Amino acid sequence: MRPDDRKYLPSHEWIKVDGDIGIIGITDFAVEELSSGNDSDLVYCDLPEVDRVLETGETFGEIESVKAVADLNMPLGGEILEVNTAIEDHLEILATDPWERGWLVKVKLSAKTNDDLIDAAAYEALIAQEA
């Protein structure tokens, strides 16, 4: 079962909220969909600059693999506080630990709700249908 301490978007981003700070990443399913089964399949991740202000649903970056590229969308809007630059040269971390070490950005939240956000159980059900 995927972590239930966070919420998910149908577009495979997750957000873990702690007060008015949100930590955002992508799910293992997203990584798998982008890859052809190799750890080294993710080749590039374009993340925003610190201080950038984004709205709920806005594209904050993109993740690229050898075969595809996907937008990264904000589960909840806010100001970028921190960017996980450590993974930029080590994208294989996303293949092994997308939930903790593989976080992408930390946000000072200005939005608190998004009707598109679903819980872990709903997300699992969604991807079971997609598979």
Add this chain to the structure above:
Amino acid sequence: MPFIQNTDADRDEMLAAIGVRSIEDLFEQIPADLRVKTPIDVPEGVSENELWAELNELASWNSTAEKGTFLGAGLYRHYIPTVVDALQGRQEFVTAYTPYQPEASQGTLTAFFEFQSMVADLTGMEVANASMYDGCSAVAEAVLMATSLVRKRKRVVLSAGLHPHTLRTVQTYLSCCDLEIVMAPLGADGRTQYDGLIDDSTCAVVVQQPNFLGVIEDQDAVAASAKEGGAISIASIYPIALGILKSPGESGFDIVVGDGQSLGVPMAMGGPSFGIFATLQKNVRKMPGRIVGQTVDNQDRRGFALTFQTREQHIRREKATSNICTNNALMALRGAIYMAAAGPEGLREVAEHSLAKAQYAEAELAKLEGFELPHAASGHFNEFVLRCPVPAKDVNRAIDAAGMIGGLALGDHVPGADERDLLLAFTELTTREQIDRLVKTLSSLSQTVTVG
């Protein structure tokens, strides 16, 4: 792959295979009133030698550049070594298809990797693409790239010294973008004046080097001003000039573009040509066009493949960096062969000869009564403006009567230009005799002008 025509027997076999009686039956779907019933009224065919004779007769009416030309303005008559035609004309290059399948395209991919490397070297940049359509659209794409590198800034500053075709192309490309286009005017010295125009809403600053009037711009200052303002600096260059001019890369430009016609491509009434596009490695993901990369195959042998394709149309669609999904392969190949054949030393020689011819002409023309060189203090490469005592068009008629092609009468092409101004170009192919004849023709004009 050679072309072999079908015989009547082939056609009958194909018709039988698809169950159709005759070729006419395939056009049944087209309404009868739209179909041609009588043969189109054109003359009878003539024999090959009659055709050649007729075409040669028509062609003889032309003034040809071989007899002497002083026309430049973006298209230059440089010598094209025989090796360019010989290699470019090889069937495997002429018919090579788009190299999306690297396993079947190593020849073309290797040639373009070399091309990119030479362009990067020539321009002093870190990475180049496999060519654009032409110089004009390359400038436009560079501006678009700047708007994506420096987001949220809407002002684009263009030098009025850009080729008129470049200015129109950029305006067309940007017409559906919400951008403010500002023209930086040329001063009396022929150089662009950017003072007060680059502000914190500026994303791109563009200069042409040498500019349309042949004047050498202060490229260090332009690059520095852009950088200070937080804008992307873009230089549009004349490749042969880089044989002796400082490269834009050395001056700190962010993007370098230009038209490659002077590198082994015939003038051919204006086309086709190819565009060059080079930038810094950190900007590579925003660079439009095809990029060839070096890699290894599954047996560790060196090979080449198109890379960074996730920027392109076929993967990113509306989010692609550009809608270009091709390059001007055959013309760029000519450029690669020319650059390889000439090398840095050869390019320098061509540039030095071109400059020397222009300097000789300038010195002789300066002696003529009534003619002026308005930008003499600014420095030029192989092209400069001559202000004549009579309209430039009349000067061109006199040059034509002397059996040569004149320069560009600026009044017809540049808004607000003086109708007496004539843009003259010189290359390694311009002879001393042709220049002497030009000077003699012009001196007879100044003698017919009465003082007043």
